[in-house]
Amino acid sequence: MAVVELSDVHKQYPAPTRKGEPVRAVNGVDLTVEAGEIHAIVGYSGAGKSTLVRLVNGLEPATSGSVKVNGTEITGLGEKGLRAVQSDIGMVFQQFNLFNSRTVWGNLEFPLKVAGVAPEERQRRISDLLHFVGLADKAHSYPDQLSGGQKQRVGIARALTTQPSLLLADECTSALDPDTTREVLALLRRVNVEMGLTVIVITHEMDVVKALAHRISVMEKGRVVEQGDVAEVFARPQADVTRRFVATLVDGVPAGDEIAELQARVGGRLISVDLAEGGAQSKVFALVGAHGVDVKVVQGGVNQVGASSFGHVVLSLDGEQADAAVAAVAALAGVEVLA
Numbered sequence: 001m002a003v004v005e006l007s008d009v010h011k012q013y014p015a016p017t018r019k020g021e022p023v024r025a026v027n028g029v030d031l032t033v034e035a036g037e038i039h040a041i042v043g044y045s046g047a048g049k050s051t052l053v054r055l056v057n058g059l060e061p062a063t064s065g066s067v068k069v070n071g072t073e074i075t076g077l078g079e080k081g082l083r084a085v086q087s088d089i090g091m092v093f094q095q096f097n098l099f100n101s102r103t104v105w106g107n108l109e110f111p112l113k114v115a116g117v118a119p120e121e122r123q124r125r126i127s128d129l130l131h132f133v134g135l136a137d138k139a140h141s142y143p144d145q146l147s148g149g150q151k152q153r154v155g156i157a158r159a160l161t162t163q164p165s166l167l168l169a170d171e172c173t174s175a176l177d178p179d180t181t182r183e184v185l186a187l188l189r190r191v192n193v194e195m196g197l198t199v200i201v202i203t204h205e206m207d208v209v210k211a212l213a214h215r216i217s218v219m220e221k222g223r224v225v226e227q228g229d230v231a232e233v234f235a236r237p238q239a240d241v242t243r244r245f246v247a248t249l250v251d252g253v254p255a256g257d258e259i260a261e262l263q264a265r266v267g268g269r270l271i272s273v274d275l276a277e278g279g280a281q282s283k284v285f286a287l288v289g290a291h292g293v294d295v296k297v298v299q300g301g302v303n304q305v306g307a308s309s310f311g312h313v314v315l316s317l318d319g320e321q322a323d324a325a326v327a328a329v330a331a332l333a334g335v336e337v338l339a
C-alpha cells in the first residue's frame, strides 16, 4: 500500500520581484512511497525538497496536482481532516526544535496533551519511548544538558508519541558529527524495522542514503529526475546530478583531461570495468589474463549498499598483446575503453 502518493504536483510561489517570474519550487512531481519503506529524497539546496515535505504534511497546499497520504487526498481538505492526517505523521528536524524550558519528559508530554491523551496513557507512552531511544535516565534533564545526538533522540521520541505511521526526517543528521550520525541512523532503522514506520528522509548526504534508505528520489529544479532502488541507482546513476552525488561516495570513471593525465602517469591502454552485480568482470579478468599482458589497477573503488556492491576499476594493460586484450573485452557489458 502507498503511504504517500503524489501525482503531477506543482507548487509555485509568487515572484520575488515585481517583474520576476513565479518560483516553481515543485514542478510536476510524481512520487510513491510504499508502506514500510525508507525513502530518501536527495537534492542540492533549492531543489525543492523542503517544499515537498511541507506539501506532504499539509503545512502548505499544492498549487495543483494530487497529494495523498494513507489514501486520503489532502489538497482541499478542511482543518479537521488535515489535523487527522497530520496526527499520523511525525516530524524530525535538523535543529531538533525542542522546548528548552521543558524537560525531556515535558517535551514528549506536550504533543500528547495537545492530542488530548489521558494522563496514564501519556505516562506509559513516554516511558516506553524513552526506553526505546535509550534516554530513560534523562527524563528530567533539560535539552541544554544533552549532547546533539541525545537531543535528536528526544526529537525522534517526540515525533513518535502520537503513534504515527509515517516519519518525515528533514536533514536530521546534518548538524551532527559522524559518530552521532551513525547512532541516529541506527535508531531510525529500528523505528522502521521494530515499529514498522514508513520513513522519508530528506538529505544531501549520500552516506545517509547508503546507510539507511531502500529507495531514492533525486530532485533538481523542482523535479524528480531519477528514482529507484538505492543499490540500482548507485550502481548505474543516469542523471548528471545523481552521478555527482554518487561520486561523493566513490570516484567516478575518469573523463576528458583526467584520462590523459592518468595515461601519462601510468602508461599502457586504459579500460574501466564496472563492478556492479551481474557485470562481466570475471570474464574481463579471464580474457585479459589469457593475453598475458601486464595489468595494473590504477584507479577505482568498490562500495557496498545492503547486499549489493558497485563501483569500477580502471586497469592499465601494457605489453605486446595490450591492443588485442582491449579488443577482446571492448564489447563486454560494463567495459569502457578509455585510452
Ligand SMILES: Nc1ncnc2c1ncn2[C@@H]1O[C@H](COP(=O)(O)OP(=O)(O)OP(=O)(O)O)[C@@H](O)[C@H]1O
Pocket (backbone or CB within 6 Å): 013, 014, 023, 024, 025, 043, 044, 045, 046, 047, 048, 049, 050, 051, 052
Ligand atoms: N515560502 C517561500 N516563498 C518563496 N519562495 C520559496 C519559499 N519556499 C521555498 N521557496 C523557493 O523554492 C525553491 C525550493 O526551495 P526548497 O527550500 O524547497 O529547496 P530545498 O531543496 O529544500 O533546499 P534547502 O536544502 O536549501 O532547504 C527555492 O528556489 C526557494 O527559494
